[in-house]
Amino acid sequence: MGRKIVLIVGDGMADRFDPDRGETPLQAADVPNMDELARRGSTGLMDPIRAGVRPGSDTAHLALLGYDPFEVYPGRGPLEALGAGVEVRPGDVAFRCNFATVREENGELIVEDRRAGRISEDEGTPELAEAVNEEVDLPVEFEFREAVGHRAVLVLRGEDLSADVTDADPKRPGRPVKKVKPTSSDPAAERTAEIVNEFVRQAHEVLEEHPINEERRERGEPPANAILPRGAGQLREVEEFEERYDVSGAVVAGASLIKGIGRMLGMTVPEDERITGRRDTDLRRKAELALECLEDHDLVLVNFNAVDEMGHDGDFEGKVEMLERMDRDLVGRILDEVDPGETVVCLTADHTTPVTVGDHTADPVPVAIWTEDARRDEVDRFDEISVARGCLGRFSGMRLLDVLRDLADLIEKFGA
Amino acid sequence: MGRKIVLIVGDGMADRFDPDRGETPLQAADVPNMDELARRGSTGLMDPIRAGVRPGSDTAHLALLGYDPFEVYPGRGPLEALGAGVEVRPGDVAFRCNFATVREENGELIVEDRRAGRISEDEGTPELAEAVNEEVDLPVEFEFREAVGHRAVLVLRGEDLSADVTDADPKRPGRPVKKVKPTSSDPAAERTAEIVNEFVRQAHEVLEEHPINEERRERGEPPANAILPRGAGQLREVEEFEERYDVSGAVVAGASLIKGIGRMLGMTVPEDERITGRRDTDLRRKAELALECLEDHDLVLVNFNAVDEMGHDGDFEGKVEMLERMDRDLVGRILDEVDPGETVVCLTADHTTPVTVGDHTADPVPVAIWTEDARRDEVDRFDEISVARGCLGRFSGMRLLDVLRDLADLIEKFGA
Numbered sequence: 001m002g003r004k005i006v007l008i009v010g011d012g013m014a015d016r017f018d019p020d021r022g023e024t025p026l027q028a029a030d031v032p033n034m035d036e037l038a039r040r041g042s043t044g045l046m047d048p049i050r051a052g053v054r055p056g057s058d059t060a061h062l063a064l065l066g067y068d069p070f071e072v073y074p075g076r077g078p079l080e081a082l083g084a085g086v087e088v089r090p091g092d093v094a095f096r097c098n099f100a101t102v103r104e105e106n107g108e109l110i111v112e113d114r115r116a117g118r119i120s121e122d123e124g125t126p127e128l129a130e131a132v133n134e135e136v137d138l139p140v141e142f143e144f145r146e147a148v149g150h151r152a153v154l155v156l157r158g159e160d161l162s163a164d165v166t167d168a169d170p171k172r173p174g175r176p177v178k179k180v181k182p183t184s185s186d187p188a189a190e191r192t193a194e195i196v197n198e199f200v201r202q203a204h205e206v207l208e209e210h211p212i213n214e215e216r217r218e219r220g221e222p223p224a225n226a227i228l229p230r231g232a233g234q235l236r237e238v239e240e241f242e243e244r245y246d247v248s249g250a251v252v253a254g255a256s257l258i259k260g261i262g263r264m265l266g267m268t269v270p271e272d273e274r275i276t277g278r279r280d281t282d283l284r285r286k287a288e289l290a291l292e293c294l295e296d297h298d299l300v301l302v303n304f305n306a307v308d309e310m311g312h313d314g315d316f317e318g319k320v321e322m323l324e325r326m327d328r329d330l331v332g333r334i335l336d337e338v339d340p341g342e343t344v345v346c347l348t349a350d351h352t353t354p355v356t357v358g359d360h361t362a363d364p365v366p367v368a369i370w371t372e373d374a375r376r377d378e379v380d381r382f383d384e385i386s387v388a389r390g391c392l393g394r395f396s397g398m399r400l401l402d403v404l405r406d407l408a409d410l411i412e413k414f415g416a
Numbered sequence: 417m418g419r420k421i422v423l424i425v426g427d428g429m430a431d432r433f434d435p436d437r438g439e440t441p442l443q444a445a446d447v448p449n450m451d452e453l454a455r456r457g458s459t460g461l462m463d464p465i466r467a468g469v470r471p472g473s474d475t476a477h478l479a480l481l482g483y484d485p486f487e488v489y490p491g492r493g494p495l496e497a498l499g500a501g502v503e504v505r506p507g508d509v510a511f512r513c514n515f516a517t518v519r520e521e522n523g524e525l526i527v528e529d530r531r532a533g534r535i536s537e538d539e540g541t542p543e544l545a546e547a548v549n550e551e552v553d554l555p556v557e558f559e560f561r562e563a564v565g566h567r568a569v570l571v572l573r574g575e576d577l578s579a580d581v582t583d584a585d586p587k588r589p590g591r592p593v594k595k596v597k598p599t600s601s602d603p604a605a606e607r608t609a610e611i612v613n614e615f616v617r618q619a620h621e622v623l624e625e626h627p628i629n630e631e632r633r634e635r636g637e638p639p640a641n642a643i644l645p646r647g648a649g650q651l652r653e654v655e656e657f658e659e660r661y662d663v664s665g666a667v668v669a670g671a672s673l674i675k676g677i678g679r680m681l682g683m684t685v686p687e688d689e690r691i692t693g694r695r696d697t698d699l700r701r702k703a704e705l706a707l708e709c710l711e712d713h714d715l716v717l718v719n720f721n722a723v724d725e726m727g728h729d730g731d732f733e734g735k736v737e738m739l740e741r742m743d744r745d746l747v748g749r750i751l752d753e754v755d756p757g758e759t760v761v762c763l764t765a766d767h768t769t770p771v772t773v774g775d776h777t778a779d780p781v782p783v784a785i786w787t788e789d790a791r792r793d794e795v796d797r798f799d800e801i802s803v804a805r806g807c808l809g810r811f812s813g814m815r816l817l818d819v820l821r822d823l824a825d826l827i828e829k830f831g832a
Contacts, residue, residue, distance in 0.1 A: 389804075391801045406470060412470065413775065
C-alpha cells in the first residue's frame with residue numbers, strides 16, 4: 001500500500017512584490033515550518049490552472065484535485081448549495097441567494113438592503129426558509145435553504161432547466177429587483193427564467209407577512225422580505241474522486257465554496273462549527289480534524305481561507321500575521337504528527353491574492369512537496385521567489401494530484 | 417542541410433533522493449563526460465510524457481520520438497514481437513509468450529515451471545517454435561517465434577481480431593493455464609480468445625511429444641511442453657518516422673522492447689549479438705554502432721538499459737557503477753567523435769527508476785543538449801537537482817524531438 005497524502009492549501013497565500021514594503025508577505029513572514037518543508041523537500045512554481053489564468057478558489061481547487069475546471073466547473077450556485085449541505089444532482093440548476101429588504105413601488109420591488117440588515121441564522125432565517133419551501137408553488141421540484149448569515153441557496157430540479165439565466169440581484173440598493181432573463185436561445189433557459197421570476201414573486205408574498213418580519217419591523221429592523229437569486233449554475237455529471245483515482249479523499253475547509261467542491265466530487269467533508277472559513281476559525285482544531293481524516297482516507301486536502309481574506313482587504317500586516325498563524329497552528333502541527341516514510345506532504349496555494357490588487361491574480365504559486373525520498377534541492381525558504389530555483393521547475397496545478405499520487409505510490413505505470 | 421542528432425537515453429537513469437545516502441545516484445556518480453555536456457550546453461528538466469505520468473520505457477520512447485503514446489501505444493505484445501524480428505502489421509494482434517512446463521491433471525494443464533527450466537535458444541527453442549508453426553492449425557494466419565531465453569512471441573493476422581483478451585499465463589506455478597477470455601463485448605474479442613485457447617491446446621500437443629522434450633525428460637530437465645501467451649496488443653496504423661519528420665532515424669538498443677519501438681516507426685534497428693540489453697552488453701560496441709548509424713541517418717537514438725536494471729534491483733552502488741560505465745563507454749566515446757558544429761547531442765532518461773522504489777516513477781528527468789550554438793547556462797553538473805536551474809526550464813518529452821530538430825535546423829518555420 002502506498003503513502004498517505006496531505007495537501008495543505010493556503011488560500012490566496014501567494015502574493016506579488018509590494019513596492020511599499022519591498023517584499024511579499026511570504027518573504028516578510030516568519031514561517032519556520034514552511035521553510036522546513038522547503039528545505040527537506042522539492043520546491044517549484046505551479047500555475048494553479050494555467051499561466052495567465054486568474055483562478056477562483058473553486059476552479060483552482062478543482063484543478064488541484066486533478067479535474068479540468070474548463071470541463072467540469074458548474075458555476076458558483078451549485079457549489080454554494082453543496083457547501084450549505086443541500087443535495088444537488090447532475091442536471092439541477094442552483095443559485096446563491098441573499099435575504100434582502102424590499103419595498104413595493106409602482107408594482108416593482110425596490111431593494112432597500114441587499115442583506116436585510118445582515119440577518120443571521122439566530123434571527124430566524126431557518127424558519128423563513130421553511131416557510132418559503134412550504135408555501136411557494138413552482139412547476140418544478142425545488143429546495144430553498146438558508147446558509148451562513150444573510151445568505152441562502154435555491155436548487156431547482158426537473159427536466160428542461162438551464163443555467164443560462166441572469167441574476168435577480170441588482171447588486172446595489174435603490175434599484176428594482178431584476179427580471180431574470182434567458183442568456184441563450186435554449187427554450188429551457190426561457191422556462192427557467194420564468195420559474196425563478198415566479199419564485200421571487202411568491203417568496204416575497206410569503207415573507208412579507210411572515211411573523212418574524214412583523215417582529216423585525218416592530219423592532220425597527222429591516223424585514224427579510226425578499227430573496228435575490230444569482231450565480232445560476234448547473235451541476236454536470238462528474239466522475240467521483242475515489243472512483244476516478246482509487247484514492248479515498250477528504251476536504252477539510254470552513255468556506256462553503258471549498259466544501260462544495262469536496263461534496264461535488266463525492267469526498268468526505270466533515271462539519272465542525274469551530275471551523276468557520278473566516279479569521280475567527282479554530283485553526284488548531286482544523287489541523288486535528290485533518291489528521292483525524294487522514295486515519296481513514298488516502299488523501300486529505302486542508303484549506304485555510306483567512307490568508308485570502310487579508311489579500312482581498314489589501315492588508316499586508318494582516319496577511320503576514322495569518323501566514324505566521326498558518327505556519328504555527330496548521331503546517332507545524334501536521335509536520336509534528338506525520339511520518340515522512342508513510343506520508344507525502346504538499347504545501348501550496350490555490351492562487352495569488354496580492355494585497356496590491358485586492359483580488360485573485362494569475363501569478364504562479366509556490367509549492368513544496370516532502371516525503372522521505374522526494375528530491376532535495378537547495379531551496380530553504382518557502383516564498384514566491386526562492387522556490388523558482390527548486391527542482392520541480394514550473395508545472396500545472398492540473399498535474400499536481402498525479403505528481404502526489406506518484407510520490408505516494410498510488411498510481412499505475414503506463415506501458416512496460 | 418541540417419545537423420545530425422544523437423539522442424543518448426540512459427534508461428531509468430534518473431532517481432530520487434536516497435535518505436540513506438543523502439543524494440541521488442547521479443549526484444554520487446563520477447560522470448565527467450555527462451558533466452561536460454551540461455557545462456557546454458543547455459540543461460533542464462523534462463517530463464517524459466507529462467507531469468505525474470509514470471512512463472514505461474516503451475511509452476516514454478514513443479514520446480521522445482515525438483509520438484503521443486496515448487494515441488499510438490500498441491501494448492507490449494506487438495513491440496516484443498517486432499523486437500524479436502517478427503513482422504507485425506497494423507491490425508495484427510500480438511502476444512508475449514513463455515515456453516513453460518505443464519502437467520495434465522483432470523483434463524487441465526497445471527503450470528509446473530513458467531520458464532521451462534529457463535530453456536534457451538541453444539537448447540532448441542527455434543526447433544520447437546518451427547514445429548509449432550508447422551503443425552498447429554488455426555482459422556487465421558499466425559507466426560510463432562522464439563525470442564531471448566525462454567521467451568517467445570505469437571502474432572495473429574486476419575480480419576476480426578481484437579486485443580481485448582486476457583492472458584493464458586497464470587503468472588504463478590502450481591496454477592492451471594488460464595482460459596483466455598474476451599474483456600470487451602466486441603465479437604472479435606470472443607473470436608480471438610477462442611483462437612488463442614485453441615493455439616495453447618494444439619501447441620501443447622505438438623510440444624508434448626517433441627523429441628527435444630523427450631531428451632529433456634531423459635536428462636531430468638523440465639520439458640518446454642506449453643506456451644503461455646500474455647500481453648495482447650494490436651498494432652495501429654502509425655505514420656512512419658521518416659515520413660512524418662523527413663528525418664531518417666536509427667535506434668540502437670539491446671532491449672527488444674526498444675528495438676520494437678524503432679521497428680514500429682519504420683526506423684533502422686541494427687542487430688548485434690554483443691549488444692544484449694543487459695548489464696553484460698558491450699557498451700563500447702554500442703557506441704561504435706551508433707556512430708556508424710549516424711553516417712547514413714539524420715538521427716540516432718541510443719539506449720543503455722542496464723542503468724534501469726539497477727534501479728529495479730534497488731542497487732544504489734550498482735546504479736552508480738552503471739552510470740560511470742555509461743559516462744565512459746557511451747557518452748565519452750560519442751563526444752570524442754562528433755563535430756559540435758555538425759551535430760546536436762542530447763543526453764536524457766526515458767523515466768526515473770528510483771532505487772528507493774524499484775520501479776518507474778513519474779519524476780521529471782534531467783536533460784542536456786549540446787551543439788555549437790546551443791545556449792549555455794551556468795549548470796556544470798548533470799543530475800536531477802542541478803539541471804533544474806538550467807536554461808531549458810521544464811518541458812514535455814513529447815516536444816523533445818522538435819526541440820532537437822530545431823537545433824539541427826531540420827524544421828520549418830510556422831508563419832512568416
